Amino acid sequence: MSRLSLVGDGNALGHPVRTPLWRAALASFLPEAARTRADVWLARLPLAGVLLLQGIIAVRLNNTAFQDEALYIHTGHSIIDAWRGGEAIYGHPEDFFSGAPTLYPLLAAVLDSLGGLTLVRLFSALCMLSATVAVHWATNLMFGDDSRFRWTVQPGIFAALVFSLSASVLFLTNFATFDAPAFTALAWAIALGVASVRRPYTLVWAGAAGLLCALAVLLKYSSAIDVPFVFATILVTGWRAARVRAVGASVVGGLVCLAALVGSVLTWARPLLAGLGFTTTHRSSMIPQPPAHLVSQVFSWDGAPLLLILAGALVCLRRRPILVTLLVLGTVAAPAAQIRMGEATSLHKHVVLGLVIGAPLAGVALARLWRTGGGGTLATVVIAWATFLFGASQAHTMFGNWPDTTALKNELAYSIDAMPWIRMVGDTPEPVQYALQDRTENWQWTSTYDGSFFYKDKSGIDAYRAALEDNYFQLAYLDGSQQASSQLMDEMASFGFKETSVVRTPYTDHAWHIWQRFEKLD
Structure with missing residues (x-):
C-alpha cells in the first residue's frame, strides 16, 4: 500500500510508520484478509472527523446576504x-x-439560480x-518524513x-465570495507542488500547481502576494532529497x-x-486605522492558530531554518x-491566506507536544x-x-x-437589491457611497439634494x-418626503428610516 496518499498517515517518502494502537485494536476484530483495507479507512477517520466538525460549525452560521455576497451574485446574473x-x-x-467578474460571479449566479444563497x-x-484536506496532505x-521527530501521530491531522x-476559516466556509475558491486553489497548489518533487511525474503536478496559482490570482488579485512563497516552498521542501527535481518543479x-496570467492579460483579462490597480496595487484606505x-x-x-504557528516555527527552526522562514513570511505577508495600509476591510480574509501557508507549522507544534505523552x-x-x-x-460573532x-x-x-417602477436611494443597497432582483431592475437602485452618484453636473451631497x-x-x-445619508436624514421633509416607517433588525439597535415622496412642502 502506498503511503503517499491524501489522507494517509505514512510519511512522504513511502517509509512505513507504526500503526496507531487504536487502529490496530479496531482492525483486530476483522478477518486477516480485510485488515489492511479496513486500516486504510480507519486512517481516514480523524481527518473525516475534523471535516465534519468544520462543516457543522460553519453551516450553523446564519445571516442574510452580506454586501459582497449580494454584489457578486447579482453581478453574475446581470452578466448572464x-x-x-x-x-x-x-x-x-x-x-x-x-x-475577475466573469469567473466567480458567473458561477455564483448559476448556483443561485439552482439553489439560492x-x-x-x-x-x-x-x-x-477541500482546503483543509490540502493542508493536511501538504x-x-x-x-511527516522527518525521522528526527519520530512522530507517534503525523502532524497533518493537527495542522488540519x-x-x-x-x-476566519470557519467564517469563509459559509461565506459566498471568491475568497474560498481562491484560497483553496492556493492550498492545493502547495500540496501538489510539494508532492511533485516526491513523484516521478514531476512536471505534470508542478504544471497543475502553476495553473492553480494563476486561477487563485484571477479569482482574487491579492492572492498574488503568496504565490512566490508557493514555488519557494516547493524548491526548499525537495532540495535535500532531489535537488534537480525540486528546481525543475x-x-x-x-x-x-x-504564462497563464500573461496570456489572460493579453486576451480576455x-x-x-x-x-x-483600484482594488489592489494602488489601493488606499478610506478610513485609516492604527x-x-x-x-x-x-x-x-485568530490568535490561537497564529501562536501555534509561532510555536511550530520555534520547534523546527534549527532543523529546517529556510523552510520555516518561508512559511512564517508567507503567513504574515498578506x-x-x-x-x-491601515485598512480593516477584509483583513480577516487575508489572515486565512496566511493560514493556508503557515498551518503546517501549527501541526508540527501540536504533534511534537502530543509525542511527549502523558501531560503533553x-x-x-x-x-x-x-x-x-x-x-x-x-x-459566530464575525x-x-x-x-x-x-x-x-x-x-x-x-x-x-404598489409602485413597480419606483426609484430608490439607500445605504448599502446590494443585499436588498439581490433579494428583490426578480421584482426590480438595476436602474431602480442608487447607493449613497461617496462618489457613486452624479446628477445634473453635480456630485456628492449636492447631487442627492x-x-x-x-x-x-x-x-x-x-x-x-x-x-x-447622515446629512440627508435631517433634510428629507424639505424635499417633500414623509417618514413612513422605521425598520429595526432583530436583537440589535440598527434601524433604517424609510421616507416616501408625497408632495413638496412650501
Whole structure:
C-alpha cells in the first residue's frame, strides 16, 4: 500500500510508520484478509472527523446576504442577462472588483439560480473543506518524513484541525465570495507542488500547481502576494532529497503560472487591469486605522492558530531554518501588507491566506507536544479544545457583524408591489437589491457611497439634494452609515418626503428610516 496518499498517515517518502494502537485494536476484530483495507479507512477517520466538525460549525452560521455576497451574485446574473441580450450590465464591475467578474460571479449566479444563497454558500463550504484536506496532505509531505521527530501521530491531522477551527476559516466556509475558491486553489497548489518533487511525474503536478496559482490570482488579485512563497516552498521542501527535481518543479510551476496570467492579460483579462490597480496595487484606505489596532483585531480573531504557528516555527527552526522562514513570511505577508495600509476591510480574509501557508507549522507544534505523552497529550487535547471554542465563538460573532435585512426587504417589497417602477436611494443597497432582483431592475437602485452618484453636473451631497428635489427618487431608506445619508436624514421633509416607517433588525439597535415622496412642502 502506498503511503503517499491524501489522507494517509505514512510519511512522504513511502517509509512505513507504526500503526496507531487504536487502529490496530479496531482492525483486530476483522478477518486477516480485510485488515489492511479496513486500516486504510480507519486512517481516514480523524481527518473525516475534523471535516465534519468544520462543516457543522460553519453551516450553523446564519445571516442574510452580506454586501459582497449580494454584489457578486447579482453581478453574475446581470452578466448572464446581458449575454442573453437583456439589459446591459449596470456600471463596469471590472473597474472595482478585486477579482475577475466573469469567473466567480458567473458561477455564483448559476448556483443561485439552482439553489439560492444556501447553495452558493455550500460551494464555499466544499472549497474550504477541500482546503483543509490540502493542508493536511501538504503538512505530512513537508514534515511527516522527518525521522528526527519520530512522530507517534503525523502532524497533518493537527495542522488540519488548527486550520479548520480558526475563526476566519470557519467564517469563509459559509461565506459566498471568491475568497474560498481562491484560497483553496492556493492550498492545493502547495500540496501538489510539494508532492511533485516526491513523484516521478514531476512536471505534470508542478504544471497543475502553476495553473492553480494563476486561477487563485484571477479569482482574487491579492492572492498574488503568496504565490512566490508557493514555488519557494516547493524548491526548499525537495532540495535535500532531489535537488534537480525540486528546481525543475518550482521553475515549471512558476513559468506555467506566469504564462497563464500573461496570456489572460493579453486576451480576455485586459479590461481587468483598471480594477487591479483600484482594488489592489494602488489601493488606499478610506478610513485609516492604527496598525496596533489592526494587529489586535487579527489576534482577537485568530490568535490561537497564529501562536501555534509561532510555536511550530520555534520547534523546527534549527532543523529546517529556510523552510520555516518561508512559511512564517508567507503567513504574515498578506495581513501585514493590509495592516501597513491601515485598512480593516477584509483583513480577516487575508489572515486565512496566511493560514493556508503557515498551518503546517501549527501541526508540527501540536504533534511534537502530543509525542511527549502523558501531560503533553493532555495539553494537546486542551489546546485543541480551546481552539475549537475560541474559533467557533469568534466565527459566530464575525457572521453577525452586518444587519439582517429580512425586515427591510419585506418593507421595500410592499412599496415596490404598489409602485413597480419606483426609484430608490439607500445605504448599502446590494443585499436588498439581490433579494428583490426578480421584482426590480438595476436602474431602480442608487447607493449613497461617496462618489457613486452624479446628477445634473453635480456630485456628492449636492447631487442627492437636486435629485430628491426633482422627484428623481420616490423612496429613500437610510441608516446614517454613509456621510451623505447622515446629512440627508435631517433634510428629507424639505424635499417633500414623509417618514413612513422605521425598520429595526432583530436583537440589535440598527434601524433604517424609510421616507416616501408625497408632495413638496412650501
